[in-house]
Structure formats: C-alpha cells, structure tokens
Amino acid sequence: MAVYTHLGAEDLADLIAHYDVGTLVSAKGIAEGVSNSNWLIETDRGRFILTMYERRIDLDDLPFFLGLLDHLSAASCPVPRTIHDRDGQASRILDGKAVALIEFLPGVSVERPTPSQARAVGAALAQVHLASRDFPLERTDPLDPSFNWHTLERCGEQALASIDPELPGTIDLARRIAENWPADLDRAIIHADLFPDNVLMLGNRVSGMIDFYFACSGAMAYDLAVTHAAWSFDPRGADYRPRVGAALIEGYESVRPLTSRERQGMSLLAQGACLRFTASRAEDWLDTPSDALVTRKDPMDFARRWQFYAEAGDAPFAARD
Amino acid sequence: MAVYTHLGAEDLADLIAHYDVGTLVSAKGIAEGVSNSNWLIETDRGRFILTMYERRIDLDDLPFFLGLLDHLSAASCPVPRTIHDRDGQASRILDGKAVALIEFLPGVSVERPTPSQARAVGAALAQVHLASRDFPLERTDPLDPSFNWHTLERCGEQALASIDPELPGTIDLARRIAENWPADLDRAIIHADLFPDNVLMLGNRVSGMIDFYFACSGAMAYDLAVTHAAWSFDPRGADYRPRVGAALIEGYESVRPLTSRERQGMSLLAQGACLRFTASRAEDWLDTPSDALVTRKDPMDFARRWQFYAEAGDAPFAARD
Incomplete structure (x- = not known):
C-alpha cells in the first residue's frame, strides 16, 4: 500500500x-x-x-x-x-x-457493507463470470488448495504455533480440504480476491471492480466462496453477518443460479477460501519483522471464518424457497 | 510520505x-x-x-x-x-x-525546474510575503540558526563522522553562522520549506503552493535563500544551476526588490538555510535505522550546497545591471 x-x-x-x-x-x-x-x-x-x-x-x-x-x-x-x-x-x-x-472509475470502498451492497456485488461477480467465459486467455491458479496446504506445511507447526496455538491444526485441515476439493465445477475467469477494498461503490451500485492481479482460470463457485468469506464477516472474522451473506448469494444467483453440484460444494469451497488467506497471511506474518512499518494481517481472522463455515455446514448457502 | x-x-x-x-x-x-x-x-x-x-x-x-x-x-x-x-x-x-x-489545486511538481519556472516561483514567493504582512497571527520559527547549531551539537562529532567525515565541521560553521546572523531584516510570514515538491505548476505557471506546515514569522530574505538552495541545484547539491538561481531572484525582485541590507546578507542566509537542512537531515539519519523502509535524506546534499555558497560569496545574489 x-x-x-x-x-x-x-x-x-x-x-x-x-x-x-x-x-x-x-x-x-x-x-x-x-x-x-x-x-x-x-x-x-x-x-x-x-x-x-x-x-x-x-x-x-x-x-x-x-x-x-x-x-x-x-x-x-x-x-x-x-x-x-x-x-x-x-x-x-x-x-x-x-x-x-x-x-479511472469513481466510487469508494465500503468497510461495513449493507445487504443491498452485498447483493450488488454478488450480481457484479456473476456478470464477470459470464462475460469471462469467452475470454481467450487462460491463467493457472497459483494459489490452489494444494499450494495452500504446502504453504502451511512449509511454515511449520512450531512457527505457526508462535502466531497462535490454534494455527498448527490448519495444516491437516488444508490437506483434507485439498484432498476433497470438488472437481469438475463450472469454470470461468475468477477474480479470486474480491475483498471490499477491491470494489468501488456509489451508494448501492458497483461502479468499479479493480485489482484483478490474482485473476485466473478457476471454479466460479470458488470465487463466490472467496467473496462470501471476504464480505460477510466483521474484519476479525468473529461475527458472521447472515443478511449480508445471504444477500451476496442472492445477488449472484439473480444473474447466474448455482448448479446443485456447486451448492453442495459451497461449504467446502468456503473453508478452502478461508485457508487460502490463512496460509498466505501466516507466511507473510512469519516473513515480516514485527517492528516493520508494514501492518501484518492476522491469519487468525480467516482461521475464525473457517471455524464458522466448518460448523455452519450448508446453511449459509441453502437455496431460498 | x-x-x-x-x-x-x-x-x-x-x-x-x-x-x-x-x-x-x-x-x-x-x-x-x-x-x-x-x-x-x-x-x-x-x-x-x-x-x-x-x-x-x-x-x-x-x-x-x-x-x-x-x-x-x-x-x-x-x-x-x-x-x-x-x-x-x-x-x-x-x-x-x-x-x-x-x-484541491491542479498542477504537478517539477523535478528539473527551468529558469522560467524558477522565475515564476520567485514571483509567487514574493507575492506571499507581501500578502502575509497584514496576517494577524504570529508563529516563532522553531528552526532558527541557534536551533540548527544545537541540533548538530546534539548529534555529536562522532555520530556525524559516521555519516560523512566532512560533517563534524558543520557544528562550528553553524555556530559561526548563528553568531553572525543578520538582525533586523524585514519580516513577514515565510514558507520556510518551499522545495519543488511543495509547488504545483502548470507549464511555467505556479498553480499552487502547498504544505505550509513550517511557515512562521521570519526574515523574507531568508525564505528566498531557502528557496534558492532548494531550487538551484541538482538533487545531490553537486551542481549549481546559475540560470535557474538567477531567474528565481529576478522573479522575486520583479514583485518585491531586495533591500541592500538583504542583498548583503543573502550569502550568509543561504549558508544558514543549507545548515538548517543539513542539521535536520543528520538528526533524522541518525534516528532512522538503516534498514527502515523510509528513505533517509542524505545531509551531505545540503552540506555540498553550503560549500557552494561559502565559496561563491555574493556573486549568485548580485544586483542585475
């Protein structure tokens, strides 16, 4: 920054x-x-x-x-x-x-998205997925579930424990998620990092989606899971905001309904999304001296989100009646 | 930054x-x-x-x-x-x-000012001086010549020598300049830090003067000396740019001619201006770990300028025929 x-x-x-x-x-x-x-x-x-x-x-x-x-x-x-x-x-x-x-696009990045804003972001993400399907170039996702597992392994149990005693347990979680990763989901170009600070909004309208430098070929439902994890919690990941999360999915499905395979996979995809950010933040944390001027992002913010998704199961992604 | x-x-x-x-x-x-x-x-x-x-x-x-x-x-x-x-x-x-x-004011900060740009900056500085004379508030200059001398003394000969072997000599120079500082020069509110990055220009026009957070009550000729030292050299202070320096003075005098007392004092004022930045940069240098992400500004860039002014005497400030 x-x-x-x-x-x-x-x-x-x-x-x-x-x-x-x-x-x-x-x-x-x-x-x-x-x-x-x-x-x-x-x-x-x-x-x-x-x-x-x-x-x-x-x-x-x-x-x-x-x-x-x-x-x-x-x-x-x-x-x-x-x-x-x-x-x-x-x-x-x-x-x-x-x-x-x-x-240059106008708009500001929200910090505490409302359900209406999350709905608009979901719809915009689906629009990107549909529009990207005839984009002729491809890019492999360098941060796939196996990579995240290996990143955590590379950090090592002892170093992870020095950040938080809960963190070494994520190595095994990441392995299991990588081994059970749903194959053959519908693919497109995904943003893969659509946090609120990568979205410009004017009121409830998405005026800009920016910073596509993690974009790659991938499962569209995984991108929705990343976005869900990034938008539906307080920054520390302690509180799930159910109306925001539901509105995001609803907005997405207003443009591109999830397939039943995708819906079944959402909980695991969301857990994988959480471990992707846990892994990269843990690695950055260990690489950054504690007295550096750069603010380190706490990997536990996403370990907490993982916990929510693991316990909540399919509920956050259930089809609406 | x-x-x-x-x-x-x-x-x-x-x-x-x-x-x-x-x-x-x-x-x-x-x-x-x-x-x-x-x-x-x-x-x-x-x-x-x-x-x-x-x-x-x-x-x-x-x-x-x-x-x-x-x-x-x-x-x-x-x-x-x-x-x-x-x-x-x-x-x-x-x-x-x-x-x-x-x-918000438009304009960009130049890096390699032309004589025409320096002339416009000189005129704008004089305009500020004249306009500030009926400003009702005062602010004492915290960075006066005595303060600069004491700052260098506080750094200490040994620490200064660790930056550059020439630097310890500036303690005595700063003392002599403080002792001989011209009194009773005409005063106004001065900017005291009018470097090129504090001036916005559109072509040869000054569109904005910004960052007045060193502004204080002081001798107008000293402000011109600071500006002369900041604009008339390459960034390292190795090369004086005579046409730029002369144009700056000429532009200033087109709005407010220097008095003969001011003109006689310019060489010493410019030397004092150089030691003011040598002193603050030396102190910052010693306070900043060498591996910090912040770029340290080399105090020698202004020690070199001091050298120029000490050797050149009154020549850069001579009245034009």
Whole structure:
C-alpha cells in the first residue's frame, strides 16, 4: 500500500505523451495496491490510474490481466478498461518496469457493507463470470488448495504455533480440504480476491471492480466462496453477518443460479477460501519483522471464518424457497 | 510520505456531511506530506484534499496554518483555501485527530525546474510575503540558526563522522553562522520549506503552493535563500544551476526588490538555510535505522550546497545591471 518508485512531473509528462489522452494537469501517488505503485493522473481530457508493476507480478501475465480488463469492460462489466498507447500497446516499459494506464472509475470502498451492497456485488461477480467465459486467455491458479496446504506445511507447526496455538491444526485441515476439493465445477475467469477494498461503490451500485492481479482460470463457485468469506464477516472474522451473506448469494444467483453440484460444494469451497488467506497471511506474518512499518494481517481472522463455515455446514448457502 | 490512518468510505462520508461540499464520489489516500495523512476527495461538486494531522504538528498551531491559507488565498496568492464546516470551523476532530478539508489545486511538481519556472516561483514567493504582512497571527520559527547549531551539537562529532567525515565541521560553521546572523531584516510570514515538491505548476505557471506546515514569522530574505538552495541545484547539491538561481531572484525582485541590507546578507542566509537542512537531515539519519523502509535524506546534499555558497560569496545574489 505504497508508492515504491518516485516519478517526477517530467517523467510522467513524457510517458503521457505516448498516449492520446491530452496534457498532464495533476498526478498524485496513491496508497493502493500491494504489488505495484499507482498514480491518479489527470489530464485536460480525463482521469486515469497509472500502474507501475513493481514485484510479485510475472510480466508474462500482463497480457492476461490487461486483456481481461478490456474484455470485461467491453462486455459492460464495471471494470476499468486499459488505455492503449499510440502504437496500440496496453503496457509500456518505464525505468525498466512495466506500466499501464487504466481508466479511472469513481466510487469508494465500503468497510461495513449493507445487504443491498452485498447483493450488488454478488450480481457484479456473476456478470464477470459470464462475460469471462469467452475470454481467450487462460491463467493457472497459483494459489490452489494444494499450494495452500504446502504453504502451511512449509511454515511449520512450531512457527505457526508462535502466531497462535490454534494455527498448527490448519495444516491437516488444508490437506483434507485439498484432498476433497470438488472437481469438475463450472469454470470461468475468477477474480479470486474480491475483498471490499477491491470494489468501488456509489451508494448501492458497483461502479468499479479493480485489482484483478490474482485473476485466473478457476471454479466460479470458488470465487463466490472467496467473496462470501471476504464480505460477510466483521474484519476479525468473529461475527458472521447472515443478511449480508445471504444477500451476496442472492445477488449472484439473480444473474447466474448455482448448479446443485456447486451448492453442495459451497461449504467446502468456503473453508478452502478461508485457508487460502490463512496460509498466505501466516507466511507473510512469519516473513515480516514485527517492528516493520508494514501492518501484518492476522491469519487468525480467516482461521475464525473457517471455524464458522466448518460448523455452519450448508446453511449459509441453502437455496431460498 | 504515506497514509498513516485507515479511513473507510463510511467514515469519510460521515465527515464530508459536516461540510457543504456535496456527496462523496471518490477518495484516494495519497502519498504526500511527511507529518500527516492525505486523501484526494471527490464529491459531486468538486475535489478537495483531506488532511489528517498525525504527528510533528502542534495542534495549537492549526489556526495559524489554516488561517494563513485563507488569508493568502483571499489575497489571490496561488494557495489552497481551507473549506470551513457548516459551523464555520476550519478543522474538526475525527478519531481523536484533527482534520481539515482543503481546496484541491491542479498542477504537478517539477523535478528539473527551468529558469522560467524558477522565475515564476520567485514571483509567487514574493507575492506571499507581501500578502502575509497584514496576517494577524504570529508563529516563532522553531528552526532558527541557534536551533540548527544545537541540533548538530546534539548529534555529536562522532555520530556525524559516521555519516560523512566532512560533517563534524558543520557544528562550528553553524555556530559561526548563528553568531553572525543578520538582525533586523524585514519580516513577514515565510514558507520556510518551499522545495519543488511543495509547488504545483502548470507549464511555467505556479498553480499552487502547498504544505505550509513550517511557515512562521521570519526574515523574507531568508525564505528566498531557502528557496534558492532548494531550487538551484541538482538533487545531490553537486551542481549549481546559475540560470535557474538567477531567474528565481529576478522573479522575486520583479514583485518585491531586495533591500541592500538583504542583498548583503543573502550569502550568509543561504549558508544558514543549507545548515538548517543539513542539521535536520543528520538528526533524522541518525534516528532512522538503516534498514527502515523510509528513505533517509542524505545531509551531505545540503552540506555540498553550503560549500557552494561559502565559496561563491555574493556573486549568485548580485544586483542585475
């Protein structure tokens, strides 16, 4: 959540001149994104987000990520389109790093979503899934259930216990979830990280879905499970908000009803989603010195969510009468 | 250069409702300011900067800082005005911290100023000086020459030598400059930190002067000396850019000619300005672990500038024929 690279006005003006977007009027480094630097750029013709890809992103994936934005945007999904340069390219190299200019979308990220907002997000997610099915590129999910299990194993029981005594137990849970992962669910391109801070809203309307840098080919129901886990709890994962969770599913199904196989799998998919974030946060926690300026995200916030889903079974995902 | 506090959309919308500025449409934390958090806020009626005062700022000084913006803005200086809330207050308390809503001004900060840009900055600085003379509040300069000398003394010869072998010598220089500081120069409210990143420009025009949080009562010629040292060198302070330096002085004098006492004092004032930044950077350097994520600013960048001014004497400030 920082700007890792300094770009002066002259650098930015030179860059902007490669695009047919007018003259630079304002540029502010913005505190968004964890794997890249971002600037809110204003020209005399509009506003844009300039993204510089700093780390974690495999540049070979950029055509997938940027092409996906254009594909979804063309299908009227609330997703920012990529601005192509005068040579038609979606990305350029600046200071040895890839940069892309992306449409600015209005809206703010909510912290305490209402059921109406969750319903809108569910519908928007389903819209993305349907629109992505004829996207020609593929990307394997690097964070699949086996990977999450192995991540927790790699952390080790002792290190996990140093974070929380409950955490070593997740290694075995993750193994069992990976072994029982439902196969052959309907697939599309999934966002895989649709937390509230990746959704821009104007009131109850989704004005933008952003940060598709975990997007990959995957089971659509798994994406819904990730989104359910991300939206339907207080931030610590201690309290499930049943009306928000139900509204999210209802909104999704208003656009794309779940199949019976998907509905049967939802509880396990949600448990897997929780362990995916437990695993990555545990690894980051152990990699980050406790006195670092970066705020570490507590893996237990998602271990608690896992507990909820394990106990609740199919109830949160039951078909409505 | 970070956003130290997280404010969700709901917090921001609640705050904005206390002002007559319309409805929140977008909010981005921006990477500006070292002593506060800032958000670029958009409503359906305009754009604003929301500043939250985190540290280093004495809240008793806020009426001075915010009143100064309104005073200068009313005098047509390119300075953002403060937006007052529905009760007429220039600041509010949010989460126990003071916040202010400030006009957004377009423009970008240049890195390699041209003589034309330096001329415009000089003229804008003089305009601020003239306009501030009937501002009713005062603020003592906490970073006066004695303070800088004592800061370097407090760092200690050994610690200074650990940064650079040239640095211990600045203690004695700072003492001599403090002892010879020209008294009775014409005073006004001075910006005292007018680096290029505190000036927004559109081409050769100054569209905004920002970050007045070092502003204080002081000698106008000293403010010009600070600005000269900040604008007329490459960032490392190795190369003086004579055309830029001369244009800055010329621009200043086009609005407010220097008195002969001021002109005689400029070389010493500029040396003092260099030691002011050498001292604060040395102290920050020694206070910041070398592995911190924060980039430390090298005190030698201003020790080198001091060297230039000490050797050049009055030449950079000579009256033009």
